[in-house]
Amino acid sequence: MADAIRSLTLSHVVLPLETPVSDAKVLTGRQKPLTETVLLFVEVTTEQGHRGMGFSYSKRAGGPAQYAHLREVAEVAIGQDPADIDRIYQSLMWAGASVGRSGVATQAVAALDVALWDLKARRADLPLAKLLGAYRDSCRVYNTSGGFLQASVEEIKEKASASLEAGIGGIKIKVGQPDWREDLRRVAALREHLGDTPFMVDANQQWDRDRARRMCRELEAFDLVWIEEPLDAWDAVGHADLSRTFDTPIATGEMLTSVPEHMALVDAGYRGIVQPDAPRIGGITPFLRFATLASHAGLALAPHYAMEIHLHLAAAYPTEPWVEHFEWLNPLFEERIEIRDGQMWVPDRPGLGFTLSERMRQLTKDTVTIGAA
Missing domain, CATH: 3.30.390.10 (Enolase-like, N-terminal domain)
Incomplete structure (x- = not known):
């Protein structure tokens, strides 16, 4: 009925x-x-x-x-x-x-x-992941919230260590400062501190094409999981070029607000990691539409922010994504997501698995x- x-x-x-x-x-x-x-x-x-x-x-x-x-x-x-x-x-x-x-x-x-x-x-x-057709019960998880630029290197090291002790599997920090040498100094210090822990950096669109190429070349030495948003978010051709030039994967897509904007990356020959954000792209319906096309193009996935939604969508993607951990929204919900052994685990509760606080x-x-x- x-x-x-x-x-x-x-x-x-x-x-x-x-x-x-x-x-x-x-x-x-x-x-x-x-x-x-x-x-x-x-x-x-x-x-x-x-x-x-x-x-x-x-x-x-x-x-x-x-x-x-x-x-x-x-x-x-x-x-x-x-x-x-x-x-x-x-x-x-x-x-x-x-x-x-x-x-x-x-x-x-x-x-x-x-x-x-x-x-x-x-x-x-059913949990949303199960309704969609899950490939896995957990996804790799990395933390971003401790790596912002107002924090000193020592503060970031402390927060990174705390995240790893809490079961998180990777660490991302921000780069893209006016002084690119300071970026490299911070990255080198964190790489030394983290050892072989998976490590990502995010430039938040602050480089032009020339600077991005130079920085990507310098950053190759640090065995990064990815370099995120080296260019303006809508520079599909520039991101595609970087993704085909360097061994370190390029990641982008979090700022894009429609399926056609994301498809511009695919059409430009992008070979990096796509980072759609369900609330920004327009919801789960368009996210799933793009995810199907991204999978067909052989692209890796690492959805941005909103882990309460994206954990389910990542669990339903054919190849295992990374899910971004931000604790910022925790006060809004009664429940917490289980994190252990470098993985974020899909709740066994129906739906998204959250009730409002x-x-x-x-x-x-x-x-x-x-x-x-």
């Missing part, structure tokens, strides 16, 4: 960081330090009493816009069968067609899309329910 969406509760949440952090975009003067994450949560209830929860997020700007956009278009989902996720997705895209099919428009819809996938898996009494309610700045209460 077909069900129908009865109501949607949207929540605008502002989560402050304990300590402001800076990547290379701050040191090059392009952005201010990051002090908070703004999230859009969606809770879905159906006529038959089924429920689902999803979220999207923004950093520095865009959070209020996401909330406003979904509040404006969400009504078209009321009364639709929650199992028809792609059809609902398309109806929301048409409802907001005048603002396009990427960026804020799709990031807003992403929160509802994730909630519908969570609902579908909960109704099936009282702290999330306290951090909610605005909320609205659309449809029957």
Whole structure:
């Protein structure tokens, strides 16, 4: 018997960081330090009493816009069968067609899309990874949150050691400073400290093509798992060229906001690691669409941020990805993800496996329910 969406509760949440952090975009003067994450949560209830929860997020700007956009278009989902996720997705895209099919428009819809996938898996009494068809019960995990540029080398070493002792398998630090020699000094110090531990670096788009080629050549000596975002995120041709030139894999894609933007990498001959972000690409539905195409192209996967969502999607990718560990969103959920032996383990709870915490309610700045209460 077909069900129908009865109501949607949207929540605008502002989560402050304990300590402001800076990547290379701050040191090059392009952005201010990051002090908070703004999230859009969606809770879905159906006529038959089924429920689902999803979220999207923004950093520095865009959070209020996401909330406003979904509040404006969400009504078209009321009364639709929650199992028809792609059809609902398309109806929301048409409802907001005048603002396009990427960026804020799709990031807003992403929160509802994730909630519908969570609902579908909960109704099936399966973890989302199992509903999608998991290849594995755990994925390799690396930590980024301890490697930002406002921290000294000694601080990063301490945080890296703590992460490894907690069961995390790899460490990523930020690079891309105006003084490239300082980047190399920090990388050398961390490589010495980590030994043969898997190690990644992230330039956050701060090099031009000439500097990127020089830095990639210098970084070859450190046996890195990857060099992330050496160029502007939309420079598909430049990233493709680097991926074919150097032995160290190139990683990019976290900033891209649609399947076509990601496919520009494939079309340019990219041979690196793709890093789609489900909330940024528009939800689980477009993430899965691109993941199929990326797998067909033989690309490795390392989804960005939002481990609460991406662990499930990574577990369903044919080749084992790395999943990024950020503890920042922990206060918003009652449950914690199990991490041990260098792996992040898929929860055995239905859906995403998370329930919203009282702290999330306290951090909610605005909320609205659309449809029957």
